[in-house]
Amino acid sequence: MSFERKKILVLGAGYAGLQMVSNLQKKLSFQDADITLINKNEYHYESTWLHETAAGTMEWQDGVYPINKVIDAQKVVFVPAEVTAINKDEQTVETTHGNFDYDILVVALGFESETFGIDGMADHAHSIVNPQTAVKAYREIEENIANYKRSNDQKDLSILVGGAGFTGIEYLGELVESVPELCEKYGVDYNKVNITCVEAAPKMLPMFPENLVQYAMKFLEDRGVKFMVNTPIVAANEDGFIVEVNDEKQQLEANSVIWTAGVRGSKLMDETFEGVKRGRLVVEPDLTAKGYDNIYVIGDVAAVMNGEGENARPYPTTAQIAMQLGEHTAKNIELTLKGDKKEPFVFSDKGTVCSLGSNDGIGLVLGREIKGKKAAFMKRVVDTRAVFKIGGPLLAYSKGKMF
Numbered sequence: 001m002s003f004e005r006k007k008i009l010v011l012g013a014g015y016a017g018l019q020m021v022s023n024l025q026k027k028l029s030f031q032d033a034d035i036t037l038i039n040k041n042e043y044h045y046e047s048t049w050l051h052e053t054a055a056g057t058m059e060w061q062d063g064v065y066p067i068n069k070v071i072d073a074q075k076v077v078f079v080p081a082e083v084t085a086i087n088k089d090e091q092t093v094e095t096t097h098g099n100f101d102y103d104i105l106v107v108a109l110g111f112e113s114e115t116f117g118i119d120g121m122a123d124h125a126h127s128i129v130n131p132q133t134a135v136k137a138y139r140e141i142e143e144n145i146a147n148y149k150r151s152n153d154q155k156d157l158s159i160l161v162g163g164a165g166f167t168g169i170e171y172l173g174e175l176v177e178s179v180p181e182l183c184e185k186y187g188v189d190y191n192k193v194n195i196t197c198v199e200a201a202p203k204m205l206p207m208f209p210e211n212l213v214q215y216a217m218k219f220l221e222d223r224g225v226k227f228m229v230n231t232p233i234v235a236a237n238e239d240g241f242i243v244e245v246n247d248e249k250q251q252l253e254a255n256s257v258i259w260t261a262g263v264r265g266s267k268l269m270d271e272t273f274e275g276v277k278r279g280r281l282v283v284e285p286d287l288t289a290k291g292y293d294n295i296y297v298i299g300d301v302a303a304v305m306n307g308e309g310e311n312a313r314p315y316p317t318t319a320q321i322a323m324q325l326g327e328h329t330a331k332n333i334e335l336t337l338k339g340d341k342k343e344p345f346v347f348s349d350k351g352t353v354c355s356l357g358s359n360d361g362i363g364l365v366l367g368r369e370i371k372g373k374k375a376a377f378m379k380r381v382v383d384t385r386a387v388f389k390i391g392g393p394l395l396a397y398s399k400g401k402m403f
Helices: 015-027 047-055 131-151 166-186 210-221 268-272 319-337 373-399
Strands: 006-011 033-039 043-045 064-066 076-080 083-087 092-095 098-101 104-107 111-113 158-162 194-198 225-228 233-237 240-245 248-253 256-259 263-265 292-297 351-355 361-365 368-371
Touching (some): 006 098, 015 033, 083 268, 158 166, 166 194, 166 351, 210 225, 210 368, 319 373, 361 373, 368 373
Parallel strands (some): 006 104, 033 076, 158 256
Antiparallel strands (some): 111 263
16 A cells, blocks of 8 residues: 655644544554644643642643653654644644644644633633643632631632533532632631522533433532522623623622633634634534645534534534544545545534532433433543543553543
8 A cells, every 4th residue: 555645734732633643643654644743732631621620629730641642753743832823825834833834734723711702701710721720720719718717808718600511510510529628728617608600591501401400500509509590791800700680780709710611712713714703613524624625624623513504503512522533534634645535524422421529420421311420430431531542551541530
């Protein structure tokens, strides 16, 4: 089998990009292609674990691993750099470490925080988008609880969480484990702590049936969380959130303010492609950009459509779909190099599990509802499997949650 040697450039080492490279390096020999992976950090972080770091139930180092542990240095060149521009017609990419040309480009640039234009949110709330922001969020909570003994200010014991989506609920599940421990450490009565979650939508966790949503809600409420659903946040300021209740504005006060409600694809997408919405580009069935059959767009910067025509909706951006996109792109690149026709992507939904701390949760797995300890166990399986699929058994043993 003879391949035409190509330059393959991969931008981003999140779930999609790293899974793609991990798969592609197994399919090709070092003589078949020049593969270059560019990523801002020298490590990959498990973005689906960031809420644990932000709540203090996981050290940030435990949720990351060096990219060099995954790639085969004989087949892949790793360049730690930030991508600054993509010139799709010239087939070049500009970075903080020089410029690169390519024959095949894989854009997997990941996500950024999205505030939906809410005034003051970017300045007055912590987001949870990388290990650094997660650590900052936790440190603020700990500092405020520690400070309460001196300040006697209720705001130091008040935590506002914006958003009751997947990340928000998993984050709250970790908080109700870690905050009581912080209170014990600093001699504070946990009953004085106010944890309030504000959600604009009429329902939280829309991907789950109502009985599982109620289970999660009761679990958190029993541990002191207050929910304000159907309550839009209209602004954030130095005192907390300004929300709208019955057409009237109301100030919610807290010294710990965390925003979990929005992410968007990389802003570089808006600068590079036409028709991008919130950093996501609608891709062709084979995962390429329209008009550019040598550019694949995967992960959080891709809008992969479910269905056709007016009823088509993009799949939610999850680690599960990102990894499948990475696998499929590796397969299509191999087919292209062999001179064969690329195949359309088909998403295989294995289910979703939402953790509620370390020992509880809810889930829909292969059409079956699960909750409690069974869901918590399944979450650990899912998290460990993700590490295994990218890095193999040794990495799964050292970084997974089953051992």
